[in-house]
Amino acid sequence: MRTFYSDHQSRHAPSVELQNGALVPHAESAERVDAIKRVLPRLEAAKDFGLDPILAVHDADYVDFLRRAYTDWASAGRPGDAFPYVFPIRGRRPLNLKRIDAELGRYAYDCGTLVAPGTWDAVYWSAQTALTGLEAVMTSGEATFAFCRPPGHHAGRDYMGGYSYLNAAAIAAEQALRSGAETVAVLDVDYHHGNGTQDIFYGRNDVLTISLHADPSMDYPFYWGHVDETGQDAGDGYNLNLPMARGTEWSAYKAQLAAAIERLQAFAPDVLIVPFGADTYIKDPISFFAIETADYTSMARMIADLGLPTLICMEGGYAVDDLGANVAAFLNGFSA
Numbered sequence: 001m002r003t004f005y006s007d008h009q010s011r012h013a014p015s016v017e018l019q020n021g022a023l024v025p026h027a028e029s030a031e032r033v034d035a036i037k038r039v040l041p042r043l044e045a046a047k048d049f050g051l052d053p054i055l056a057v058h059d060a061d062y063v064d065f066l067r068r069a070y071t072d073w074a075s076a077g078r079p080g081d082a083f084p085y086v087f088p089i090r091g092r093r094p095l096n097l098k099r100i101d102a103e104l105g106r107y108a109y110d111c112g113t114l115v116a117p118g119t120w121d122a123v124y125w126s127a128q129t130a131l132t133g134l135e136a137v138m139t140s141g142e143a144t145f146a147f148c149r150p151p152g153h154h155a156g157r158d159y160m161g162g163y164s165y166l167n168a169a170a171i172a173a174e175q176a177l178r179s180g181a182e183t184v185a186v187l188d189v190d191y192h193h194g195n196g197t198q199d200i201f202y203g204r205n206d207v208l209t210i211s212l213h214a215d216p217s218m219d220y221p222f223y224w225g226h227v228d229e230t231g232q233d234a235g236d237g238y239n240l241n242l243p244m245a246r247g248t249e250w251s252a253y254k255a256q257l258a259a260a261i262e263r264l265q266a267f268a269p270d271v272l273i274v275p276f277g278a279d280t281y282i283k284d285p286i287s288f289f290a291i292e293t294a295d296y297t298s299m300a301r302m303i304a305d306l307g308l309p310t311l312i313c314m315e316g317g318y319a320v321d322d323l324g325a326n327v328a329a330f331l332n333g334f335s336a
């Protein structure tokens, strides 16, 4: 399988995050990169497709904010990474304030998504990595792995959250349509609901979005990912959420994945995009499913059996010691 990455993606190194009431070392660490690189000996460098495909998904003012957020923060004399800490509560009138503290709150929905010095460079190249992978899929029809980092599936059209800034998988989905695909499906198998992707395509029927994830009444991101979120307008019936309880093992997960596969077969997309998170792993430090390393191969095989041109985009996975093995197990399911 061809695998793509850009070294620019290592430049994003947020220091701390606010989790469960305490400032702790950031879980989305650059050590994740080394863990995954070790099992990908033939990584190819991402190509540069420019800003245009990014702006086909994200609002221009949000992209402009991301590009300058760290500099504006540092210019205001603040130490450390740009840290969102005040948010406009629902019902407030929209204000286009240019104070960096206000802008951080306007574009972020949590306190875990800091803008560090290398963040823009990393997220730009994460999107390019997905686009390069997509180009390989569109030309060869073969399953391809885009080693995107940081994650992207929590980022919406004009917001960041959940360690995500630009939604690489959504950018690739939109680009697939621009490159001749008539329909695309996104099958999100990260532990957390892919809320950004859901929001981006919620009103559309040319992109089917499916997410298997932890029940959001118990787990992040709480405000999205419930079963009654099925899409709206033309997109009604084109979003499928399959939440599961904490402690879910492969046997129960497999049944939900089978439901997702059935929906995918009925939709029969031209291209499939799979945001893959290894944070469903039993030893993940911030997540609570019980998937074992060998299960990832079974999971991938079920998806591979669809026989669709498939782009896999890396999302979460924070058990650094076993992260490489889990990614390798998943990718093996496509080559077996």
Ligand SMILES: [Zn+2]
Pocket (backbone or CB within 6 Å): 190, 191, 192, 277, 279, 315, 316, 317
């Ligand atoms: Zn996750």
